[in-house]
Amino acid sequence: MVAPAEQVLLQRIREGRLVEGPEHATERYLEGLKRTLVVSADTELISAPAYLRAARHAPSLNAYVSALGIIQDELGHAHIAYRLLEDLGVDTEALVYERSPEDFKYPYAFDVPLDSWTELVVANAFYDRAGFVLLGDIFRHTSYGPWKRALVKVDREENFHLRHGERWMEILASDPSTKAELQRAVDWMFVMTLEWFGLPDHLKRHTEQIEYGLKGSTNDQLRQQWMSTAVPLCERLGLKVPAHYDPDRGQYVIDCPFPAEFDEASKRWRFEEGPVSWDAVLARWRRRGPANEEFVEQLQRGWRQLRAVA
Amino acid sequence: MPTAEQVREVLRSVLDPEYPVSVVDLGLVRGVEVDGAVVRVRLTFTSLGCPCVELIQEDVRRAVLQLEGVEEVVVEQVFEPWSRQHISPEGLRRLREVGVV
Numbered sequence: 395m396v397a398p399a400e401q402v403l404l405q406r407i408r409e410g411r412l413v414e415g416p417e418h419a420t421e422r423y424l425e426g427l428k429r430t431l432v433v434s435a436d437t438e439l440i441s442a443p444a445y446l447r448a449a450r451h452a453p454s455l456n457a458y459v460s461a462l463g464i465i466q467d468e469l470g471h472a473h474i475a476y477r478l479l480e481d482l483g484v485d486t487e488a489l490v491y492e493r494s495p496e497d498f499k500y501p502y503a504f505d506v507p508l509d510s511w512t513e514l515v516v517a518n519a520f521y522d523r524a525g526f527v528l529l530g531d532i533f534r535h536t537s538y539g540p541w542k543r544a545l546v547k548v549d550r551e552e553n554f555h556l557r558h559g560e561r562w563m564e565i566l567a568s569d570p571s572t573k574a575e576l577q578r579a580v581d582w583m584f585v586m587t588l589e590w591f592g593l594p595d596h597l598k599r600h601t602e603q604i605e606y607g608l609k610g611s612t613n614d615q616l617r618q619q620w621m622s623t624a625v626p627l628c629e630r631l632g633l634k635v636p637a638h639y640d641p642d643r644g645q646y647v648i649d650c651p652f653p654a655e656f657d658e659a660s661k662r663w664r665f666e667e668g669p670v671s672w673d674a675v676l677a678r679w680r681r682r683g684p685a686n687e688e689f690v691e692q693l694q695r696g697w698r699q700l701r702a703v704a
Numbered sequence: 705m706p707t708a709e710q711v712r713e714v715l716r717s718v719l720d721p722e723y724p725v726s727v728v729d730l731g732l733v734r735g736v737e738v739d740g741a742v743v744r745v746r747l748t749f750t751s752l753g754c755p756c757v758e759l760i761q762e763d764v765r766r767a768v769l770q771l772e773g774v775e776e777v778v779v780e781q782v783f784e785p786w787s788r789q790h791i792s793p794e795g796l797r798r799l800r801e802v803g804v805v
Binding site: 456457459460461462463464543546547550551553554557561 | 721722723724753754755756757758759762802803804
């Protein structure tokens with residue numbers, strides 16, 4: 395079947411009718427959709443080894459089971475996105491098991507290993523909230539029908555992850571002996587999540603993605619949306635974060651040099667060096683971070699071993 | 705003192721942490737007993753490894769404490785067998801809406 399022309403597709407999207415498959419789309423739309431799906435799938439998938447590494451530090455059996463439940467959800471979410479890619483003709487086995495670690499498309503944040511239960515629950519409260527904001531935007535605005543329907547369940551489950559993270563942050567904040575460690579985790583992970591949303595709007599135009607209904611809001615709007623719940627959470631728990639609400643401007647303002655250089659060894663932002671360019675950030679992302687190879691290796695090891703004996 | 709029926713009613717406001725279904729419709733509440741200012745709730749879970757045990761217990765305790773005259777809530781984990789047959793018709797309808805059953 396000949397794919398309809400660009401105008402027919404754009405008309406369909408403007409009328410709010412969903413794209414149900416390649417027969418409704420153009421090559422350019424499908425390429426954009428696949429790129430977006432790969433980022434989502436890779437992000438959910440890599441969170442499994444990243445969270446599992448830290449779950450070992452769970453303070454009780456119930457806490458450990460909660461952490462494992464979250465990891466299982468994330469694998470389910472990854473499976474949904476890869477399955478949608480498979481339906482679009484992508485060889486997902488090669489995509490997951492044969493890609494080089496540095497070619498995975500998840501945010502740099504997951505390359506920085508989580509080393510404690512405290513960092514894991516802050517990841518649930520911050521990183522899963524970023525995922526929730528991004529996927530919520532896609533759920534509301536995507537023009538691709540199969541993805542929209544699949545996201546109903548994903549959205550509900552991410553809710554539980556956020557609550558788990560918030561509940562544990564509350565517990566850790568209520569005791570001075572654990573609050574200091576919590577604050578240290580917040581110090582690097584808050585800015586790490588701000589960075590997650592990518593280039594600011596004056597450097598990145600989203601015309602194509604928004605025209606195609608692949609996303610509804612811009613990077614800066616999504617970053618604002620994340621801060622609008624993450625900042626009040628931290629303020630309520632008496633945790634300091636480098637951002638505040640400015641009533642005159644009607645938005646959140648970042649109070650530290652941003653973007654900044656990140657010291658991977660000490661997990662600390664080098665604010666004293668002032669802001670760096672987004673080109674420097676993109677270069678760091680492309681180099682990938684300390685745990686990239688370890689996590690991808692963990693995902694691919696079993697597949698390679700099976701293939702060796704088959 | 706609330707009646708056991710009133711306790712069950714307030715438990716209809718306690719939702720599963722993942723899906724918009726109450727613990728009553730989900731079939732998790734296996735008994736309610738009011739003994740003066742003390743309320744005992746017998747709770748089961750959908751699996752032995754349910755990741756939400758602590759959240760659900762806290763929510764149940766918080767909700768029942770809102771009832772006038774209640775001073776203590778004892779949640780007893782009973783781990784009685786649970787299957788989808790225990791979900792009420794209303795619960796099934798809501799789970800279908802979010803694509804779960």
